[in-house]
Amino acid sequence: MNNALFVAVRDALNKARKDDSVAAVILSGEGRAFCAGLDLAAVGEEGSGQFPGMFAALNSFDKPLIGAVNGLGVGVGMTMLAYCDLVVMAQDAKLRTPFPQLGLAPEAGSSYTFPARLGWQNAAYVLMSGRWFSAQECLDMGLIWKVTSADSVMPEAQQVALELAANPIPSLIATKSLMLAAGRQEGAMAAHKKENDAYAVLMGGPANAEAFLAFKEKRAPNFSNIEGL
Template identity: 50%
Template sequence: MTAAAPLLQIEDHARVRTLTLHRPEALNAFNEALYDATTDALRAAAEDPEVAVVLLTGAGRGFSAGTDLLEMHARATDPAFVPGEHGFVGLVDALADFPKPLVCAVNGVGLGIGTTILGFADLAFMSTTARLKCPFTSLGVAPEAASSYLLPRLVGRQDAAWVLLSAEWISAQEALDMGLVWRVCEPDDLLAEARRHAEVLAARPISSLVAVKRTMTEPLRAGIDAARERENAAFAELMGGPANLEALTAFAEGREPDFTGL
């Protein structure tokens, strides 16, 4: 079965459902509509008895450039901005609750949620030409998606501190060395290699896959929930503040932000 949504392509093969983020002109940045479509797709895959594994990747040069900054600017400055049905919070809910194996194939640039989503991946593959960045401090905001809890567990305290504090690019080799991804592949091999491993998992009984994942993730649930509360409070405090508005205005004006007075 193959179906296509305007912003999300969905393909099923051998009990693996591949979700391809499809805003290539925006490096697959998440606007409200893409947040909603991906949330709905994850929830549908969770309930579908024919789906054992979800493989998430991006179209074109990007995995995901994170939250669409032009839309973030509108949210911060336009009282008439209308959010989506699920939005960012809904997607993270769906990721935290997703009961089946989630495989990510990072085909290109991954910023913000395009990096922090890896905290919820059971296996992550990355192209040698891809790069990752958590731009929170360069945007004057706080971490997201329980990354302040999941990334230190995944890569260790100091590597997580660098990723979350520096807003610097992380190469594929660096991501592999720190354990942020599991395998690095040449660009032409990435999707085939990720699918091959996903299909190995998908050949196992779904009930067993779900049980194994639940026993691994259930001890983390309280920590994820608490981290999200802390992050959301910090994000709400900083969103629309002087540093965030300077960052978003600079982005809209095509210049570097100036934080020297902040």
């Protein structure tokens, strides 16, 4: 994910939201990855403030949003799934949030959405361990709805999209809006703002600097020599 993709996803969701002929949207990827996370090489580039616009579009989208996880997902590639109403995931796909390994904290409102969706203990383990989670583990935790073969991910997502789209669009919008009104939209936005405050402290700090240097040098980070960690 980089600024161009943040803008593209934001614009696509906003366009679909305003299009009266669109009943549901499928969010997927191509190749071996669903979403490989933030492009670390692009961190600090001009216009890097495009992420909040995509986040706002995801958080407020008032039509059915279906995730089709065709491959690995990292960082926002996992946290964005909490904004999907239904998620179909390939059985050989895997997800992780490597925030601890980057010396950072949760993002995209996941400090709120993950406890709400996965339960406190599962959310704590996912966000604090940063390890890979299999499709079956994601299903057991409640992050995703269905596991299928890699070849069936998009057909399954399209089938459920068509099933939902057979219903009147105003009814779908009313249902999604009522579900959002239960508190997720406000809770996720509040969490996102607090996460930004945490990032202001952690980004560029000793642990984060070592993690980014290790990434550029293609090695594992070494936090053992950093005082206080």
